Each structure stands twice: as structure tokens, then as C-alpha cells.
Amino acid sequence: MSESEPDNTGHRARLRQRLNEGGGDALLDHELIEYLLALAIPRRDTKPLAKALLHEFGGIAGLLTADAQALARIPGMGETSIAALKIAHAAALRLVKATVADRPVLANWQALLDYLRADMAHDGIERFRVLHLNTKNMLIRDEVMSKGSIDQAAVYIREVIRRAIEFGSAAIILVHNHPSGDPAPSRADIEITRSIAEAGKRLNIAVHDHVIIGASGHASLRALGLI
Structure with a gap:
């Protein structure tokens, strides 16, 4: 042998x-x-x-x-x-991200969720990312804005909006994960989402959604009527 x-x-x-x-x-x-x-x-x-x-x-x-x-x-x-x-x-x-990049994000929502869950659902550290979209809702940038401790990530409203302006984003989707596994939004999640949405509105940058990813599933603040 x-x-x-x-x-x-x-x-x-x-x-x-x-x-x-x-x-x-x-x-x-x-x-x-x-x-x-x-x-x-x-x-x-x-x-x-x-x-x-x-x-x-x-x-x-x-x-x-x-x-x-x-x-x-x-x-x-x-x-x-x-x-x-x-x-x-x-x-x-790379495989699942390719399916997201090829079509308008809002028309390919399940593929986006599959990508986000594959990347974030089991992460032990909280990450906050922003998906930047053009006027056709095509993904032009997927950027991790911050990495936090086991239970929080620092989010700066001004920085989120500044990056959207730099990329020429027509809209953004906010995303972060809950290492606890429970994707239910916290009061802080709701407040930061509304603050970013209000800041974006003044500059014609729409916040389509804030998606929270957890091992047990996901939560959409838009679907929950929170934005």
C-alpha cells in the first residue's frame, strides 16, 4: 500500500x-x-x-x-x-451570492435570505451590514459596517448615510445578526432603523427593510410593520 x-x-x-x-x-x-x-x-x-x-x-x-x-x-x-x-x-x-447579484433584490427576496442566513445565522459575534441598491434595486455593494461584542454592534447613522451617498445608493437594506439565535427585534433595533430611515428620506435614500438573522430564523422590520 x-x-x-x-x-x-x-x-x-x-x-x-x-x-x-x-x-x-x-x-x-x-x-x-x-x-x-x-x-x-x-x-x-x-x-x-x-x-x-x-x-x-x-x-x-x-x-x-x-x-x-x-x-x-x-x-x-x-x-x-x-x-x-x-x-x-x-x-x-459565492454560489448563493451570485443568485442575489443577478436579479433585482426585491424580486429575489428568498435568495437574499438564503445568502444572509448562510453567512450570518450561526455567527457568534454580532455584525451589522448594509446592502446598497441602485435605482433598479440591483445590489451594488454589500458592506459590513461594524462588528460588535457578543450582544451588540456599534451603528453610526451618519456613517451609514455617508457611505450610501458615496456609492450613489438609491436604497439600502440594513442587516444584522443576533448571536442568541432569536431574531426578534429589540427596542434599540427599531429605534436605529427609524433614525436611519428618517435621515435617508431627507436625501432620497430609501430604507427598504431591516432584516435580523438568527439561527432560528429571520425577522423583517418591514413585514412586522415597524418601519
């Missing part, structure tokens, strides 16, 4: 065949992660590690969005295996 070939090459060959013939749905979550890790650490049985990772992070979504430091705390995870997971997540985000 070659040193580069593990003793479970038959098992991996079967996984590869099922993947090639049936696509991703042909493999269970732990098998997808197992095979991905096997590409990074080929001389090791990666099934136990895959199962341990999924258990630790609560599933494939939590695992792929986990930060590198959290992954490094898991026995058996090194720089190469961490990079494999992060590149898989980055590729997935």
Missing part, C-alpha cells in the same frame, strides 16, 4: 462514487464532512472527526460558519483541515 493511500481507500472510493453519481444529496452530513476532511488529511480516518465536529457545532451550518479559533480547539483539527472547511463555506457563499 502506498504511503499516500490510507487503508480505507475502498470506503472513500464508495463515497466518491455515490457523490459523483447522486450529487450531494447522496451523502449524509457526516459523510460530506468526512470526505472533505479526507482531501485535506488523506492518511487518516476522518469519519470520527467529522462526527465530532458536527456534534460540537450543532450541524453542518454551524460547523462551516464556525471561526478558525473555535475549530482549532477540536482535537485533530490543524491548519489544513480548518482551511478545507473555510474554503467550502466561502465557495458556498
